[in-house]
Amino acid sequence: MTTNEHMVELALERIGEGYVFPEKTAAIETAIRGRLAAGAYEGLDGPALCETVTADLQEVCPDKHLRLLWTDEPQSTAPVDDDGGEAAFRALLREENQGIRRVERLEGNVGLIELRLIATAAEGASAIGAAMQLVAHSSALVLDLRGCRGGSPEGAAMWCSYFFPDDQVHLNDIYDRCTDSTRQFWTVAHLPAPRYVDRPVHVLTSEVTFSGGEDVAYTLQAHGRAVVVGGTTRGGAHPTARHAVAEHVLVTVPTARSINTVTGTNWEGVGVVPDLPVPADQALEEALKAISRRTM
Template identity: 85%
Template sequence: MLTNEQVVEHALERITAGYVFPEKAAVVDAAIRGRLAAGAYEGLDGPALCATVTAHLQEVCPDKHLRLLWTDEPQSLEPVDDDGGEAAFLALLRAENQGIRRVEHLEGSVGLIDVRRIATAAEGASAIGAAMQLVAHSSALVLDLRACLGGSPEGAAMWCSYFFRDDQVHLNDIYDRSTDTTRQFWTVAHLPAPRYADRPVYVLTSEATFSGGEDVAYTLQAHGRAVVVGGTTRGGAHPTARHPVAEHVLVTVPTARAVNTVTGTNWEGVGVVPDVQVPAERALEEALKALLSD
């Protein structure tokens, strides 16, 4: 069984090797090693160690994706099994209907899709297409991301693609530190359901909306394709890998950063600021009021 010092050391190795901003990784490493030397992590149980180290990490580098996480399920520590958390994420999506909680038709022929996670484009295309097919003939659409906790950049681009006429919209770019490359994300050419390019779209957000959910909200807002209603989101814009550093401890390391083609920046640390700011629990009411009064 690893000591707390060993767990933290392994986490720092991952952060130093992979964090998207190397200069910040060096500062994080020095600060946490100072805490180690001072005995800050001695005697803590696993969950408390994760919470304490996470707080210290974010004091130095306020990146909400940079964390130590406790997991009740034991993780393999074999290098061959370390896929950055992809297999676990795909299993979660399959168990949660590719992140789509419900689809409804509301008063005034307004469609509603409640999305809790952003699926990968490869596995989620059919489910996303099925949801969009069900609202294809609505007069307007509400995309509810108030409880969306994140997901795949490719999936975010697929969701956004439905709201543009063709594949000629350059949505954003993602710079990846490990390969020192920038990948462009454009609207998808072929979709399994009709596009929704000619009708109003409202996106609901809350203080819980995070990561991939923020990507969809920010991108549609920046390109002038949706009105965002609700609360300012959490502010996590860096695609992230998860690595086991002990049987029950994962370190999440942001390895890339998004750059929107309209704003030239992203929502890291500031969140997506709604066009109409209201308490999240009133966001649907406000969106419907605006849609039905048009």
């Protein structure tokens, strides 16, 4: 067995063990093994292999979280070190200021928070609270998720909690295949900064906005707490584990699915559809116009 064949077989094993829709794994295995037998992956270098296998996976099962990823940082392939990518994600969050790119006060006393990642609630609480403290006395808030590429469900619930008056709002549920259990996500009772209620909130989105960023946008929109402005998001609603199948190759396996308590569904495959659809580069301008009209 070649190295590429071995990596693909390990990836299929992980998908079979953990994919949130087990009824789809047989079709995935049949399609990918057919491509293996046809020699489709022979001679491909790591990045090309990841790109080709991902395209084949998503052709048979269009789940944007289901993919092979190349990483420049070597990963341990020892089973004892396999934590589903959690340690690497926490390290990334620390490098990127818990996902908070900037906090500003704009003209008209409008607060702006730009996020690139959604931090975990445990490690990100202080940074999230610091950002919310800086906008606590603004008249309106813009939450810029146009470049937000994912993150933690617990962190998404914490961000959303700031925009509701108490801990009595049932935001969403997540069904996990591995444990065959459903976890409820409610607004958080105790937050390290004041809640942001009774003031307008606009969320900016783009075709880049993904996963955890979509979670925040979709949840606030569904509960009527924010107006979404910009472009339709990428459409990835399945919490995902990452497993190393080689030092530089990861397979990402959606192991759970989100269920919004208002809509009964999620944004998988369709994205978050904005209330005010405009090109992403015009979203901030459009949101500020909407805020101005509302506060006049």
